[in-house]
Amino acid sequence: MDKTSFKMFLSRKTGQKASAMDVSLTENALTWTCNLQSNKTPVKSICTEDILAIHPVKTGTDVLEPNMLTYRLFFVEHFPQRVMRMESIALSLNSSDAFSFLTKINNVIQGSQRPRRLLVFINPISGRKKGTTVYRKQMAPLFRVCGIELNVVVTKRRQHISSVLDEYDLTSIDGIVTVGGDGLYSECVDALLRKQHPNKDIELDTPTSPVCDIPVGIIPAGTGNVLVEFLNGTKDIETAVLHIIKGKTTSSNVAGLYQNNKLTVFAGLVLGFGLCGEMVRDCEKMRWLGPTRHSVAPLRAFFQRRTIDLDVTSTQTSTTNIKDSVGQKCRLSGPMYSLDMWVPTLVNGPRRMKPTFGDTSLALHAVHKCSFVDHLRHLLKVNSRQSGCFDYDFVKTIQGTGFEVSLQGSQGSTRKYYINHDGEHTLLTSPTFQVRLHQGAIKLFGTRA
Incomplete structure (x- = not known):
């Protein structure tokens, strides 16, 4: 011009x-x-x-x-x-x-690649139950000014998004927006990737990785809102809306959790097993406490912490070097409190961990036996994403495009195990499970540039 x-x-x-x-x-x-x-x-x-x-x-x-x-x-x-x-x-x-x-x-x-038609999912009970208010007062006026058409669905139950998307013509929209927390985004991504994959029964050895071309935007109306903070650098609602309106996208990975060779769920933020899974399970059981449960439940689970005898193997090593990582062995075994796999790679920054979207590998952080005090310090640092949160002798890290995790000596045990996927929990039904990285599977409205 x-x-x-x-x-x-x-x-x-x-x-x-x-x-x-x-x-x-x-x-x-x-x-x-x-x-x-x-x-x-x-x-x-x-x-x-x-x-x-x-x-x-x-x-x-x-x-x-x-x-x-x-x-x-x-x-x-x-x-x-x-x-x-x-x-x-x-x-x-x-x-x-x-x-x-x-x-x-x-x-x-x-002339810009901005969305003109969006499908919006609102979780009315996310966070402090202000999803519909956030939409009405902070979102709708901005989209209206920019002439963007919205088809709004207020979710009424779990997997409501999946039932809507199963019958929805995705060619009629330019993107999807979730108004809620990380869990609502995760549910949306899981439904999208299953819908767009040619093989609905996605197996571990399926040669074609799931990829979705429909961008997803996140309006932070939940409790944690971690992923949108990683992406935009802030949890501010109006900023998130404007990123969606501007239309720029970031390619992001997802991780697939597989049991008995079949896909259990896709996660877009974190997969956690052991203590982290029990914390999320307890949070769900204590919903009657309201937002207070996010402080009470983790403490309860932490003071009842138990190790799990595990064998963890990386299915493919990465050339990326991580401080204090286990080198070419790419295998961990023994009693552990938890396993954490962050889908956006977290690396040390000046003060806080810096997320990297679309990395070529997935890092698994295993927490071995340690004192209460050291473990608490580590968890508090992870929760606030402080730089160096994984730099402890009892935290071991391996990397790869996938992992196989086996519970040792679990036969005959009545103990139940849970996996945290983006703030939701799933009961483990097999003594062995696999995690597989799907690189660039989803596009997010927003950019860290």
Whole structure:
């Protein structure tokens, strides 16, 4: 796009006196400069990728003169801590220039890969049960301004998403949005990948990995909201909405959990076995406590911690080096408290762990026998994602594209074992289970750039 210039009047707030400006539009930016000989410095510049919508203004204090046309331009304003807000300005210009300006702005908006039709799933009981309120007050107005059509489904039970997607024509939408926590996202991904895979009964040795081209956006209305924080760098709701509206995506991995060679579930954030599975199980049993259960249940499970005699083997080694990892052996055995497999790879940062999406391998962190104090320190660091949370002598790490985990001496035992998948739990039904990495299986609305 060649640079084009327009003379117009501009105001940032409704009712504010408009100032004469020279406005220029290029392929990369919209810039306005004070139209005074004594002041020619740029007042503001907006990246074209941050321009969201433009609407005519017919009445009100923003309309200056009958022979001028007024528009309100909506765009993304960036703030510290990677927070974004929708802002707007009123632009008034001569009718002779209005058609050209409007055409170029609409070409910018329509030329981007932004969604126009979205399917929205709302979990009304996620977090503090504010899913529907978040949608009505914080989401719907922003999507409405940008002309995005929404088909809204309020979930009524577990696996409701699966029953909807089984009959849904995915070619009629440009993406799916989940309003809830990590568990709702996980349920959506599991249903999407099963629907799009040609073999519904996905076996461990199925040669074709599941891949979905329908992007998924996450609105953080749950308790943890870990994945959206990994992706956007913040749990802010409006920021998450604006990432979806802008339409940029990040390729993300999923991990498949297999028992008896058959797929049990897909996970998009974390798979945890042992203590972490029991913590999530207890949280579910204590729903009557409300949000308090997320503090009470983990403590209860921790003080009742028990080791499990395990044999863990990496099915394919990775060339990536991890500090304190077990080298070429790629096998762990003995009594362990838990196994944690984070789907976005977590590496040490200056202060906090940094997530990497779409990595070529999966890291398994095994917690061996240790004191209560050391174990608690480790868990608190993992919970807050502090840098160095896996740098303990009793935490061993192996990497690979998959793992096989076997319970040793479990025959005849009545003990039940649970696997945590993205904040939900599944009962283990086999003494051996496998985990397989599916690289780039899903697209997420958002970017860490």
